[in-house]
Amino acid sequence: GENVEQHPSTLSVQEGDSAVIKCTYSDSASNYFPWYKQELGKGPQLIIDIRSNVGEKKDQRIAVTLNKTAKHFSLHITETQPEDSAVYFCAALRGNSGYSTLTFGKGTMLLVSP
């Protein structure tokens, strides 16, 4: 089955700095890669996703890049703010019929200091 590795497990940055979180996946058939943000006491919330037919996607301060050949994808947050502090999860999904389940990474705790 799919295996998703995520690094780092914790990341501390100063407000205004950039943060990068990296994930690798094992199943070359995976074709959908969402990123979730989980705040304390809440469920994961989708912040951005990318499909295997594009290499990069951006939404304001958040961007995701995908390298299908190397089987890795990354989350980039620019101009970080204290409210960006949360746990971030990457995930991969193999979207063939009969097998469409999300496999998550272990999560990255991002701490943004004012």
Added chain:
Amino acid sequence: EPEVTQTPSHQVTQMGQEVILRCVPISNHLYFYWYRQILGQKVEFLVSFYNNEISEKSEIFDDQFSVERPDGSNFTLKIRSTKLEDSAMYFCASGTASPQDEQFFGPGTRLTVL
């Protein structure tokens, strides 16, 4: 904004007891999911449900687990005879279309098995 709700927020039970975790998905969604997160570990897929039947399940989802959509609004996860290792946060999620579209997560139920 519509959201997935889950009850209870925290459930404490004795080993061997049955528990039912409840979820109310977003009303026009068609796909429903249960995930679990053991403390400090990654979010793991348990089961997906579509058109009143299980569409996918993981190896975690053994005979002790069952899901049901008893009416038009609720989606439940039952664990027949809880074990210590069932202690985890259980998240319900729902989505409008295929698993490749956004899955909206509830806040979770923390299950503690003593």
